[in-house]
Amino acid sequence: MPKYIRSQTPGATYFFTARLANSRSTLLTDEVDLLRRCVRETITRYPFAIDAIVILPAAIHTLWTLPEGDANFSTRWSFLKSQFSRALPDPSARTKTQCDRREKGIWQRRFWEHRIRSAHDLALHRTLIHTAPVQAGLVDRPSDWTWTSLHRDLATSDVSANAPPPVRFSTMGLKTIAPADA
16 A cells, blocks of 8 residues: 655644546536535534635645644545545445445546645645636636635635636746756
């Protein structure tokens, strides 16, 4: 079994992406009220702050700040995903492995995490969250997407509602520089 190396910094802020197993699903937006309830239950049981979030049809991007002395985000994700899955009816088709593991096959087994290391890093990931619906081709402007914390942020600050999408890494034109003595 693979051993995943996770950053374990108590009280840190993390960027996460959690995806559904079916990338074409619209389950998260179809069941957004259930998802919100499950997030509230998770926060009640395992406190943390949501700094930014966007719910896409088949993925969630979010920034969480954990309490001081606490680095256990895996338990929070496990609880959130299991609460959401348990509230839904069993899917019609599951593999034997999913049945053996008592999985519904709704979520990808893992999630992606990145510990935020600076104010610049935080700003980049907040922009990524706010512009994700535009990048996914779901809307033309970030403010047109319903399920995002951008609306909360706009109500409390001077953040631009229609910031340009972030530059894609593949288009940055970065080059590897060879060592001088090569």
